[in-house]
Amino acid sequence: MRRLALGLFMPNCSNMPSISTHDVVPDQWTYSENEALALRAEALGFEYLFPVSRWRGFGGETNFLGTSLETTTWAAALLRATSRINVFSTVHVPLFHPFVVAKMGATLAHLSGGRWGLNVVSGWSAREFGMMGIELAEHHSRYARTAAFIKILRGLWDSAAQPFDFHSEWYSVVAGEASPVPAVQPPVANAGTSEDAKQMTAELCDWAFISTPSVAALGAITEDIRDRAARNNRTVRTAIFPFLLWADSRSEAEEKLAAIIEAKDGVATDNWLHDLTAGSGSFDDFTKDMLAASGGGVHMVGTADDVTEQLLSAHDQGADAVMLTFPRYREDLERFALDIQPRLLQAGVVAS
Ligand SMILES: Cc1cc2nc3c(=O)[nH]c(=O)nc-3n(C[C@H](O)[C@H](O)[C@H](O)COP(=O)(O)O)c2cc1C
Numbered sequence: 001m002r003r004l005a006l007g008l009f010m011p012n013c014s015n016m017p018s019i020s021t022h023d024v025v026p027d028q029w030t031y032s033e034n035e036a037l038a039l040r041a042e043a044l045g046f047e048y049l050f051p052v053s054r055w056r057g058f059g060g061e062t063n064f065l066g067t068s069l070e071t072t073t074w075a076a077a078l079l080r081a082t083s084r085i086n087v088f089s090t091v092h093v094p095l096f097h098p099f100v101v102a103k104m105g106a107t108l109a110h111l112s113g114g115r116w117g118l119n120v121v122s123g124w125s126a127r128e129f130g131m132m133g134i135e136l137a138e139h140h141s142r143y144a145r146t147a148a149f150i151k152i153l154r155g156l157w158d159s160a161a162q163p164f165d166f167h168s169e170w171y172s173v174v175a176g177e178a179s180p181v182p183a184v185q186p187p188v189a190n191a192g193t194s195e196d197a198k199q200m201t202a203e204l205c206d207w208a209f210i211s212t213p214s215v216a217a218l219g220a221i222t223e224d225i226r227d228r229a230a231r232n233n234r235t236v237r238t239a240i241f242p243f244l245l246w247a248d249s250r251s252e253a254e255e256k257l258a259a260i261i262e263a264k265d266g267v268a269t270d271n272w273l274h275d276l277t278a279g280s281g282s283f284d285d286f287t288k289d290m291l292a293a294s295g296g297g298v299h300m301v302g303t304a305d306d307v308t309e310q311l312l313s314a315h316d317q318g319a320d321a322v323m324l325t326f327p328r329y330r331e332d333l334e335r336f337a338l339d340i341q342p343r344l345l346q347a348g349v350v351a352s
Contacts, residue, residue: 004311004349005321006341007048008041008329009241009297010034012074014067016052017243017295017325019272021061022263025328029067031077037329038078042085044337045351048239049078050209050323053090053121056128060267064295072104079112087112088189090119093146094134098171101149102156102178109182117187118153119209122146122197125275143196145170150188150204157181189239193221201236202228208238209323212298213286215313222318239321240314243294244332246307246339253301257293260327264292297325304339308347311340315349 011017011028027033038049051074057066071089078087089108091101101118108116122142123129129136137145148168155164156178163175189207190197201208208225212218222238229236247253269292290299300310311322326332344350 001348002315002320003351004315004319004344005047005239006041006044006350007046007050007239007321007323008037008333009323009325010037010049010051011329012051012069012071013054013065014057015062015064016329017297018260018327019058019060019062019064019265019269019292019295020260020263021265022260023327024062025330028329029069031069031074033330034069034074035078035081037333038082038085038087040330040333042082044333044341047086047351048117048321048323049085049087050119050239050241051075051088051090053092053119054128055092055095056125056131058127058268058271060265060269060271062265062268064265064268064272072108075108075116076111079108079115082115084115086115086117088117088119090121090191092121092123093142093149094123094129094137095132098149098152099156099176099178102153105153105186106157106178106180106182109186110180114183114186117189117207119189119191119207120146120150120205121191127271127275139194140196143200146190147200147204152176153188154185154204157185198225198228201225202234203232205236207321208236210238210240211286211296212240213290215298215300215310215317218298218314218319219317226318237320238318239323240319241297241323241325242300242311242314243297243325244307244336244340245299245301245327246304246335248303250302250306253303253306256327257299257301260293261289264289266292294325304343308340308343311344312347312349 014029051071054065054068057063075089162177166173187206190201191209
């Protein structure tokens, strides 16, 4: 039976996951908090840790995600602190040369016994890139560059392919080689669900890390990605990042959600939306309140039974992994282990 892998979308940035001033956990972004969370997730049988990569916050009262840990150095420390769990780094293509990422990736694979993976993001925030004097390319061209970037990584991670030449509008590789190479190619994920993102993912990536406005809308997205991958004789797994909020009763959970939305940081949410809507297609069907509450994760709200049902339904609709987010990560992970994980185990979809 196809399993549902458990993971965490980690709070390596401030104010994760809600764009709200409600009940913020101030030190949640720090390395010591991240490490404690990683160790606990590993002990509970979680398989993946995914970070957020940010270079600038979104202003407003929260300056949402404004304080953040860089995700390759963060991954190096976490991979040495843990022993089984897989850790991804998220890299903005226009900010790194592929040779640098190939070398960082080979090092992370080497020091972790092959537990590292790469999430590539093509960049979308003019606010962030503008700060660095980097102009955002047109949407289609961003993904064409990302495709070239991944092809070079694959070559630099494969000794049989070396030395190799590669020429594109963005990169010129002449007799490219790198050593060491990882024992197996690290998994590459792409985050995004626009047409350009889905096509590039189907052709070159192992994971599609996606947003969905509702569990009901998920099936069509995973099917589309699966079909596109099949046309390229490939398999791509899909991961979503649900926002889990549960209480003893549905009304209590809904009240908690309403309190988060009530305290939303309108300025940061607007800044986020303003940047995202410039050419992107990944969050078109989210309302502003939904985005503010979960930072773009699909809401799963209600009792523990309701949330379990929604996770099972996401699995039925093709999700291979869920990178969970919670209002209060440390406390809610313990609650998840008591309230929801046993229900998923009983349903036979997660590993014991
Ligand atoms: C699950 C998920 C995680 C993402 N993580 C990051 C991130 O860490 N840093 C970042 O700049 N963008 C991140 N993004 C944004 C994407 O890279 C992408 O630019 C955005 O979804 C718009 O994609 P589109 O232009 O293909 O629609 C993430 C998107 C999703 C769906």
